[in-house]
Amino acid sequence: MKLASKLRALGAAALIAFGVPALAQDWAPDGPITIEIGFGAGGSTDTMGRVLAEVMKEQTGWNVIVENRPGGGGVAMFTSLSQRPVDNQTIGMGVGIPVLVQLVQRGDELPFDIASFDYLGTIAKAELAVVASADAPFDTLQEMIAYAKEQGNMPLATMAPPQVLMMNATTKASGVDFNLVTADGGAEVIRLILGGQVLAGFASGEHFPYMESGDMKVIASANQSRLSYAPETPTFIESGVDAYVDAVFFLAMKTGSDPAATAAIAAAIDEAVQSPEIAEIVRNAVQGDPINMGPEGAKLMMTDGLENAKRLFAN
Amino acid sequence: MVDFSIILAGFVDVFTPINLAFVVFGVVLGQFVGAVPGIGPVMAMAIAIPFTFGLDPLPAIAFLVGVNKGGLVGGAVPAVLMNTPGTPDAAATAMDGYPLAQQGKPLKATKMALFSSITGDTFSDIVLITVSAPLAILALKMGPVEVVALMVFAFSIISGLMGESLTKGVIAAALGLLFSFVGTDPEHFTPRLIFGYWDLFDGLALPSVAIGMLAISEILRRMSETRRGEGKGLLVADTGKPEDRRVSFAEYWACRFTLLRGATIGTILGALPGIGSTAAAFMSYAMTKAASKEPETFGKGNLHGIAATESANSAVVGANLIPLLTLGIPGSVTAALIISAFMIHGMQPGPLLFENQGRLVYGLFGAMIMANFINLWVGQAGLRLWVKVVSAPEAVIFASALLLCFVGVSMATNGLFGVTVMLIFAVFGLLMHSFGYSLVIFIIAFFLGPQFEKSLAQAIALLNGNLLNIYTSPVAVALLALSVMSVFWFLSKRSNTAADTTNLGVPDGETLDQKHP
Numbered sequence A: 001m002k003l004a005s006k007l008r009a010l011g012a013a014a015l016i017a018f019g020v021p022a023l024a025q026d027w028a029p030d031g032p033i034t035i036e037i038g039f040g041a042g043g044s045t046d047t048m049g050r051v052l053a054e055v056m057k058e059q060t061g062w063n064v065i066v067e068n069r070p071g072g073g074g075v076a077m078f079t080s081l082s083q084r085p086v087d088n089q090t091i092g093m094g095v096g097i098p099v100l101v102q103l104v105q106r107g108d109e110l111p112f113d114i115a116s117f118d119y120l121g122t123i124a125k126a127e128l129a130v131v132a133s134a135d136a137p138f139d140t141l142q143e144m145i146a147y148a149k150e151q152g153n154m155p156l157a158t159m160a161p162p163q164v165l166m167m168n169a170t171t172k173a174s175g176v177d178f179n180l181v182t183a184d185g186g187a188e189v190i191r192l193i194l195g196g197q198v199l200a201g202f203a204s205g206e207h208f209p210y211m212e213s214g215d216m217k218v219i220a221s222a223n224q225s226r227l228s229y230a231p232e233t234p235t236f237i238e239s240g241v242d243a244y245v246d247a248v249f250f251l252a253m254k255t256g257s258d259p260a261a262t263a264a265i266a267a268a269i270d271e272a273v274q275s276p277e278i279a280e281i282v283r284n285a286v287q288g289d290p291i292n293m294g295p296e297g298a299k300l301m302m303t304d305g306l307e308n309a310k311r312l313f314a315n
Numbered sequence B: 001m002v003d004f005s006i007i008l009a010g011f012v013d014v015f016t017p018i019n020l021a022f023v024v025f026g027v028v029l030g031q032f033v034g035a036v037p038g039i040g041p042v043m044a045m046a047i048a049i050p051f052t053f054g055l056d057p058l059p060a061i062a063f064l065v066g067v068n069k070g071g072l073v074g075g076a077v078p079a080v081l082m083n084t085p086g087t088p089d090a091a092a093t094a095m096d097g098y099p100l101a102q103q104g105k106p107l108k109a110t111k112m113a114l115f116s117s118i119t120g121d122t123f124s125d126i127v128l129i130t131v132s133a134p135l136a137i138l139a140l141k142m143g144p145v146e147v148v149a150l151m152v153f154a155f156s157i158i159s160g161l162m163g164e165s166l167t168k169g170v171i172a173a174a175l176g177l178l179f180s181f182v183g184t185d186p187e188h189f190t191p192r193l194i195f196g197y198w199d200l201f202d203g204l205a206l207p208s209v210a211i212g213m214l215a216i217s218e219i220l221r222r223m224s225e226t227r228r229g230e231g232k233g234l235l236v237a238d239t240g241k242p243e244d245r246r247v248s249f250a251e252y253w254a255c256r257f258t259l260l261r262g263a264t265i266g267t268i269l270g271a272l273p274g275i276g277s278t279a280a281a282f283m284s285y286a287m288t289k290a291a292s293k294e295p296e297t298f299g300k301g302n303l304h305g306i307a308a309t310e311s312a313n314s315a316v317v318g319a320n321l322i323p324l325l326t327l328g329i330p331g332s333v334t335a336a337l338i339i340s341a342f343m344i345h346g347m348q349p350g351p352l353l354f355e356n357q358g359r360l361v362y363g364l365f366g367a368m369i370m371a372n373f374i375n376l377w378v379g380q381a382g383l384r385l386w387v388k389v390v391s392a393p394e395a396v397i398f399a400s401a402l403l404l405c406f407v408g409v410s411m412a413t414n415g416l417f418g419v420t421v422m423l424i425f426a427v428f429g430l431l432m433h434s435f436g437y438s439l440v441i442f443i444i445a446f447f448l449g450p451q452f453e454k455s456l457a458q459a460i461a462l463l464n465g466n467l468l469n470i471y472t473s474p475v476a477v478a479l480l481a482l483s484v485m486s487v488f489w490f491l492s493k494r495s496n497t498a499a500d501t502t503n504l505g506v507p508d509g510e511t512l513d514q515k516h517p
Helices: A002-018 A022-026 A044-060 A072-083 A096-109 A141-151 A161-174 A186-194 A208-212 A259-273 A276-286 A294-314 B004-014 B017-035 B040-052 B057-082 B088-102 B106-140 B144-161 B166-180 B206-225 B249-254 B256-271 B277-291 B303-319 B321-327 B333-344 B353-389 B394-412 B416-434 B439-462 B467-472 B474-496 B507-515
Strands: A033-037 A064-068 A090-095 A117-126 A129-133 A155-158 A179-182 A200-203 A216-221 A247-254
Touching: A033 A044, A033 A072, A044 A064, A044 A090, A044 A117, A044 A259, A044 A276, A044 B333, A072 A090, A072 A096, A072 A117, A072 A247, A090 A096, A090 A117, A096 A161, A096 A247, A096 A294, A117 A259, A117 A276, A117 A294, A129 A141, A129 A186, A141 A161, A141 A216, A155 A161, A155 A186, A161 A179, A161 A294, A179 B439, A186 A200, A186 B321, A208 A216, A247 A259, A247 A294, A259 A294, A276 B333, B004 B057, B004 B353, B017 B040, B017 B057, B017 B353, B040 B057, B040 B206, B040 B333, B040 B394, B057 B088, B057 B106, B057 B206, B057 B303, B057 B333, B057 B353, B057 B394, B088 B106, B088 B206, B088 B277, B088 B303, B088 B439, B106 B249, B106 B256, B106 B303, B106 B321, B106 B353, B144 B277, B144 B439, B144 B467, B144 B474, B166 B439, B206 B394, B206 B416, B206 B439, B249 B256, B256 B277, B256 B303, B256 B321, B277 B303, B277 B439, B277 B474, B303 B321, B321 B333, B321 B353, B394 B416, B416 B439, B439 B467, B467 B474
Parallel strands: A033 A064, A033 A090, A155 A179, A155 A200
Antiparallel strands: A090 A247, A117 A247, A129 A200, A129 A216
């Protein structure tokens, strides 16, 4: 007892002596750090998360382990994260937009909201585009709309609800109907386009090898800004359809975590994101460069994203 | 076209002692983990991928190829020896493998599974290496409309396997479909039947349901039949005859058409993403049974039954690499894992793969050929070991199998929620079994239901909401016509012959009775 209280006093003295800022460097996890991935094994989130854990482990010497907790595009993972007590070493990794969509659609059923988490940073942004086969009779979104109008209808593949909403906004802006086929992921969109079953579809990087081989072209950027790999292609917004989707891969912990822990982990993530290993895997997974918006930027991304998701659903 | 020197260089790269060692290690690990009840081939891959992070690309890929192929062979072992398949496609192997093992011929049954698996695998590898590019283009032309028709055709053939009671078969299939509806609907992404459990958002996990229904319920049932103090082994004593311990060349050769049919079905279904090895295994089994002169021997230890299923489900795995390598499209869970492993090692599957990384791809092909041979040798030795292992007292075997199923499912589904689901389905499976409903039909419906629903939704969208527009696809119309014909054929056969005696849901009850009347 006596020893314990002495130690506590010593700890307090050290705290006063070295001040709070030093804590971020001094903080070390008590046991392994767990990155819980909101998607199953084998997807791009999983692949990036595993490499991130590997790099963090090397750089910090912490034991970083990865667990998959798929369900509802990350909702199952964030639900369970928000329900457990704060332990300062469980990190959730997910994608913004699927979580935001669920928050808009059935926020009252979910036990968490944006404020339930402390944001640590981001690792990458998936650049979402509408792509078509290279021999499609249109090159831009406006030409595609004109073509669909001429044909009366046009089959187009989507892979998630926000994209359906974007196409609904397009229909609203132009009066042209699209025949939306729901595909199970970007790879299937590519297959439907290559097979000629649909003329265009949404893809986030899966089309890249086909652009390189000259079999596909980009019609429009579905992001807020233009695509990094096709800067001359306009966005939906620039083409007169006021809608966009941004999908950012981010990391967060339960709110109320020790600030020293979040600061240390956020710093470790930032260091890892700058490594060549992460650059390579991000390029392979989303065809872009790693982006870390930092804790503040990640939080802003979520709040802005929620507003945008609400606007999409209002259409 | 890839330069011949690149092909040669790729093969030269891979045939080194280091790569050979990694393939051997991979095959051993794959066969071992694949054969452990409750863990199975997919988990074998998932476990192996992190091991490769520190390796060079070629040894890493060679190792994973070894694990993948070893897992295929291993997956049949618990199905044959203990009647506890961990995956739906292994359930097809259990139908004839387990009765044969119970006749005192466990080595014969597992060896037939090994040879058939490697035959099917080698067949699809040869197709992959030689004609993958044109085949992939052909497969692309099979859009959702054609896939729906193909699945209807597969169902019409599999329906020939319905047990003695058509009503009970239909009920089992309907229940399977009902449970497959749990989770997000594929069209509008609205949660269905989840009752507030977000863990169910992506549906009931296949490992939980398959292992609970097929493995745990079987173990529980057999435990209830075990009498106290009986320290006997799980297997019936070996017959002692050498011809029952091996598969002679004559026996293998007699199955050549069965193997070829299985391998062809597996390769075709494998090249089309999303249908998968379960449909292939059961389709091949049903076609073999229908073509056989003595269909009544199926389900009682017919070597053709093992040959049909194992050649088909192994061929699917090799053929899954066709869309994976040429188009970057994964056709199954294992294929998705392989893609992520390739990406980690800087290999980008897709149209430019052969051009940009031809040397690595041909290294991969070389590793596949190596792995097939090594699989055969390691399998010969490993199977003896497994047969020895299951000759331990039942109490030991059942307890450890249960434990491994718990561990396996909690790993595969990331937590205890999946284990709970598994236990619920184990009890459900036990009930279904005691009332004479086929578990296998339930599992087929559960597994293929969501894929069928998704393709149907896509097809309806493509046909402008009117299924009658299907005449625009001649392939689909032909397949549907074939389905109608096969249903009529099976029905007429059913009314001609007396009720089918091979009751799928009760695979061992009858065979045991024949042995111990």
